[in-house]
Amino acid sequence: MKGNAGESCREIEVPVAWGHIAVKTWGKEDDPAVFCFHGILDNAGAFDGLISLLPKTFYYIAVDLPGHGRSSHFPEHLPIHTINYILAYKALKGYFKLEKFTxxxxxxxxxxxFLYAQMYPQHVERLVLLDAIISMPVPASWYVEYMKEKLEMHLEIEEKLATRSPPSYTYEEALNRVQFSRNWGTINRDAARALLNRAIQPVDGLEGRFRFTLDQRLKNFINPTVDLRYVVDAYKNAPLHCPTLIILAKETLLQQHFKRLTKILAKNVVIKLVEGKHDVHNDKPEVVAPLVEKFLLCKKHKL
Structure with missing residues (x-):
């Protein structure tokens, strides 16, 4: 049996110290839990199409990460660092009282x-990475410039937020921005609409106008400042212990950037290539769904 993204979907606000994390769930709470985490600048709507094609025997929890969609922003005035999101993952685990999850x-x-599974392997049953492997390394030769650039950009964003009103758009204008103004290529109209429905709010006093809810600091987030050599050594010391499926889109071919890492991945990590762009899971979920379904249902964890 397949799921249905519009069937028995429930909206939940998970309380956290800085506000709440918005999630939408499908299925029965006593079924195996599957957390679905979107990419930067997106939201939980990115999984509507994929979840509609997956088995109904799981409890799907699609998350608006902090600063995205309907979730609260992280506390003001400080840069956003990737490690902050481990706090969000931990908070969700605690709220749903889960010992193990996918x-x-x-x-x-x-x-x-990937990082969470390295840090807390005892909690991760399976891991599915959609056009993702690890955080992009920062070469040592670029370290100083990288940090300076992030700091200066943060100050610029802070100034804009303090001195300018956020722009507003009609629904169609906003939809066009979501569909066409993406770093990794365009997506289809339905995929864009699924994201937009959680990404905007009406502007008071301006009928038919909307503003994006996104935390602007996310356009300048800071990754751990480690190079690929460090990442490879860290993986050797803390490999992924859970069965892992990595699905890479042929039009992005991220594995070309991580050849040194992919060569040492454990036997429980399998990479599959699919036709499509970076957002293929949202743009053409029917391409990704069969691989994910097979992985989720395989009791012996063999792909």
Whole structure:
């Protein structure tokens, strides 16, 4: 039996110290839990199409990461660091009272899922990475410039937030931005609409106008400042212990950037290539769903 993204979907606000994390769930709470974490600047709507094609025998929890969708922003005035999101993952685990769960993560959400599985292997049953492997390393030769650039950009964003009103858009204008103004290529209209429905709010006093709810600091987030050599050595010391499926889109071919890492991945980590772009799980979920379904249902964890 397949799921249905519109069937018995429930919205929940998970309380955290800085506000709440918005999630939408499908299925029965006593079924095996599957957390779905979106990429940077997206939201839980990115999984509507994929979840509609997956088995109904799981409890799917699609998350708006802090600063995205309907979730609260992290506390003001400080830069956003990737490690902050481990706090969000931990908070969700505690709220749902889960000892073990599966993670499906796209792009940035998958990178954090990879890190979480390294840090807390006892909690991760399976891991699915959608066009993701690890956080992009920062070469030692670029370290100083990287940090300076992030700091200066943060100050610029702070100034804009303090001195300018956020722009507003009609629904169609906002939809076009979500569909066409993406770093990794365009997505189809339905995929864009699924994201937009959680990404905007009406502007008071301006009928038919909307503003994006996104935390602007996310356009300048800071990754751990380690190079690929360090990442490879860290993986050797803390490999992924859970069965792991990495699905890479042929039009992005991230594995080309991580050849040194992919060569040492454990036997429980399998990489599959699919036709499509970076957002293929949202743009053409029917391409990704069969691989994810097979992985979730395989009791012996063989792909």
């Amino acid at each position: 993670i499906i993560g796209h792009s940035y959400g998958g990178q954090i899922g």
